[in-house]
Amino acid sequence: MASPATTPPANRVPVGIVANIKVPATSANLGPGFDSAGIAVGLYDELQIRTTETGFSATIDGEGQNYLPTDARHLIITQIRLRLDHLGWHLPGLELHAINRIPHSRGLGSSAAAHIAAALAVKALLPQDCEIANDDLLQWASEAEGHPDNVAPAVFGGLTFSWNEPDDHGNRYRSLQLLPHPEVTPVVAIPSKPLSTAAARTLLPTSVPHGEAVANASRAALLAPAMTTNPELLLPATEDWLHQKYRQPSMPETLAHIVSMREDGHAAVVSGAGPTLCVFAKNRAEADVVADKLTQRAAKSEQHWDVRILPVATQGATMEVFRP
Numbered sequence: 001m002a003s004p005a006t007t008p009p010a011n012r013v014p015v016g017i018v019a020n021i022k023v024p025a026t027s028a029n030l031g032p033g034f035d036s037a038g039i040a041v042g043l044y045d046e047l048q049i050r051t052t053e054t055g056f057s058a059t060i061d062g063e064g065q066n067y068l069p070t071d072a073r074h075l076i077i078t079q080i081r082l083r084l085d086h087l088g089w090h091l092p093g094l095e096l097h098a099i100n101r102i103p104h105s106r107g108l109g110s111s112a113a114a115h116i117a118a119a120l121a122v123k124a125l126l127p128q129d130c131e132i133a134n135d136d137l138l139q140w141a142s143e144a145e146g147h148p149d150n151v152a153p154a155v156f157g158g159l160t161f162s163w164n165e166p167d168d169h170g171n172r173y174r175s176l177q178l179l180p181h182p183e184v185t186p187v188v189a190i191p192s193k194p195l196s197t198a199a200a201r202t203l204l205p206t207s208v209p210h211g212e213a214v215a216n217a218s219r220a221a222l223l224a225p226a227m228t229t230n231p232e233l234l235l236p237a238t239e240d241w242l243h244q245k246y247r248q249p250s251m252p253e254t255l256a257h258i259v260s261m262r263e264d265g266h267a268a269v270v271s272g273a274g275p276t277l278c279v280f281a282k283n284r285a286e287a288d289v290v291a292d293k294l295t296q297r298a299a300k301s302e303q304h305w306d307v308r309i310l311p312v313a314t315q316g317a318t319m320e321v322f323r324p
């Protein structure tokens with residue numbers, strides 16, 4: 001990190017910039033769309049940042065308030081400083097206030113939301129003529145995450161399919177945004193016991209049998225039509241062969257609920273890397289039935305499950321900036 005003494009004044013972020021940022025939770029994979037498909041849901045982290053003369057501090061309400069660092073080691077502060085440094089800008093100080101509603105390490109994209117909050121903060125702190133686009137936010141946050149499937153829906157809103165294309169500078173992340181069918185309603189069941197995404201990724205095999213890859217490809221191809229125009233295809237469209245069964249030992253209860261819900265005809269999947277499960281109901285009536293069934297199953301569990309019907313968030317992350 002460049003020191004103030006060696007940084008040209010023109011590249012110092014001014015004191016007194018304030019920005020308010022709001023980022024939705026996301027459910028990634030949607031069954032067979034591993035590391036590609038994702039959807040934004042109506043549950044939000046909110047953040048206010050203010051640039052100061054000196055020092056880095058965070059105050060936190062909600063998720064993580066008892067264990068996240070409140071100094072320069074806070075993930076969002078770290079990411080803001082790294083990106084600004086990379087771009088040749090010095091940030092003398094920052095106060096951050098976070099209202100965290102997205103549960104951590106449950107498979108609802110909290111770390112992607114934090115990386116997008118950092119990327120949006122960088123946009124707020126740079127001069128307006130830098131013209132940071134949503135594609136830059138997608139790129140920065142996906143580089144930090146290592147995969148774009150949570151990042152894209154949190155940036156663009158709705159349903160997204162993402163991929164990466166190698167170019168001269170490394171990997172370029174791309175994404176296509178689609179609007180889900182208005183009746184499709186996600187129902188999530190969030191267990192109290194967390195599972196970090198990094199740990200869940202260690203359970204994945206380095207290769208899968210060709211026949212299973214073929215089966216997965218045919219279902220992944222169904223995801224876009226099922227989610228947008230033909231919700232009656234949701235059950236076959238959400239069958240996966242790439243990740244869920246490999247992660248079963250780390251979340252046996254989640255997989256047991258999924259098997260039972262799918263036997264009943266509901267499109268249940270692991271949300272992201274789990275252990276939350278998500279059912280994509282064809283309409284609100286099915287969502288109510290699913291929520292009742294999940295609540296009944298949860299009552300027999302040794303851990304608490306938070307069952308929620310969450311609307312699709314058709315708009316992605318937002319930011320308002322006040323410059324001195």
Ligand SMILES: Nc1ncnc2c1ncn2[C@@H]1O[C@H](COP(=O)(O)OP(=O)(O)O)[C@@H](O)[C@H]1O
Binds near residue numbers: 108114197273
């Ligand atoms: N708003 C936040 N502020 C700071 N750190 C966060 C925030 N959200 C997530 N994190 C960090 O990311 C971790 C969760 O990331 P991860 O295991 O990938 O799970 P998730 O599925 O929730 O993204 C948290 O334990 C915390 O270290």
Ligand SMILES: N[C@@H](CCOP(=O)(O)O)C(=O)O
Binds near residue numbers: 026036271272
């Ligand atoms: N494709 C990733 C998605 C991780 O999502 P998260 O919400 O659990 O961070 C994976 O399955 O590892």
